[in-house]
Amino acid sequence: MxxxxxxxxxxxxxxxxxxxxxxxxxxxxxxxxxxxxxxxxxxxxxxxxxxxxxxxxxxxxxxxxxxxxxxxxxxxxxxxxxxxxxxxxxxxYPSRTRKFRVGSCVEPQCGGSLVAVIQPHEQLLPSELRCDIAPEHTWPAHRWRELDRRVSRQNASGGERWLTVVEVSKLWGLSTSNVYRLASVNSWRRRANGRRVYYYEADVLQSVG
Structure with a gap:
């Protein structure tokens, strides 16, 4: 058959x-x-x-x-x-390097995401956390305590968070075209970094949260 x-x-x-x-x-x-x-x-x-x-x-x-x-x-x-x-x-020669998103970049005015990079020789911990749009925003393992403190301070002070179109689409089950439509109709605040567009999370939540 x-x-x-x-x-x-x-x-x-x-x-x-x-x-x-x-x-x-x-x-x-x-x-x-x-x-x-x-x-x-x-x-x-x-x-x-x-x-x-x-x-x-x-x-x-x-x-x-x-x-x-x-x-x-x-x-x-x-x-x-x-x-x-x-x-x-x-x-x-397949690459065994794995990457996964762990959260938004903590640097001011940066709309990127922090990505954990796990190298083939490492079994448990990633070697570093790096921003996907600003390579200089990198956090090696010895600075993770500092990073944790910054995240905690931002959460406590209601720090701003920006979401990509893809993140909004996945989190709320919307098509990307609907995301753009909602952003336009509801006047979501936005910022751009190169070709990537980010929307202010508070505006998104007010419309679809």
């Missing part, structure tokens, strides 16, 4: 031998990409096509790199091969 659309397929070769489907897919994508551009070079330069192995096609394209750089499709060549190679690298 054919698998349903979107169904995860486990690939096996013989009894008891299983393959990493992501690795197989990444290699297939890379091979298809190299094959397409190798055939183009062979056809347009009227030369023999390489063997269909990944190594042979990569060497063939490397040998014709100068010609490809002058070709009208040079940008597409670079983009497609780069994307396919990056996908293969992610499978071969």
């Amino acid at each position: 054919s698998p349903q659309k979107g169904e995860k397929v486990s690939r096996q070769l013989g009894r008891g031998i299983s393959l990493n489907s992501r690795a197989v897919d990444a290699r297939d994508s890379l091979r298809v990409c190299l094959l397409a551009w190798s055939d183009l070079v062979a056809a347009e330069r009227n030369c023999a096509a390489p063997d269909r192995s990944v190594d042979a096609m990569a060497a063939f394209l490397h040998g014709h790199a100068r010609w490809l750089c002058a070709h009208a499709a040079a940008g597409d060549v670079v983009a497609e091969i780069t994307e396919a190679a990056a996908a293969a690298k992610r499978v071969a």
Whole structure:
């Protein structure tokens, strides 16, 4: 029976031998990409096509790199091969670094979020807390007591808090379009940092809390 659309397929070769489907897919994508551009070079330069192995096609394209750089499709060549190679690298060398949001940045006038970064060699504690929009707002482990005191003071004094569109959407189950509509209709106070927009939490709560 054919698998349903979107169904995860486990690939096996013989009894008891299983393959990493992501690795197989990444290699297939890379091979298809190299094959397409190798055939183009062979056809347009009227030369023999390489063997269909990944190594042979990569060497063939490397040998014709100068010609490809002058070709009208040079940008597409670079983009497609780069994307396919990056996908293969992610499978071969997966990053085990984990990140998760722990709260709003405590620095004045900063609308960013503090993100805990857990490195592969660390089992329990993150190595640091860093702001997702201001890299200089970083809190290594030895400053966490200071950070805790600042958060406590801000909470006690009713410190301002700003929320992103995504945070408002997730917290209240709204579509992003509805968030923008409510913000406009109710004149939520807003601030921008680059392309990211933040809304004043008190205004949000007054409308949808």
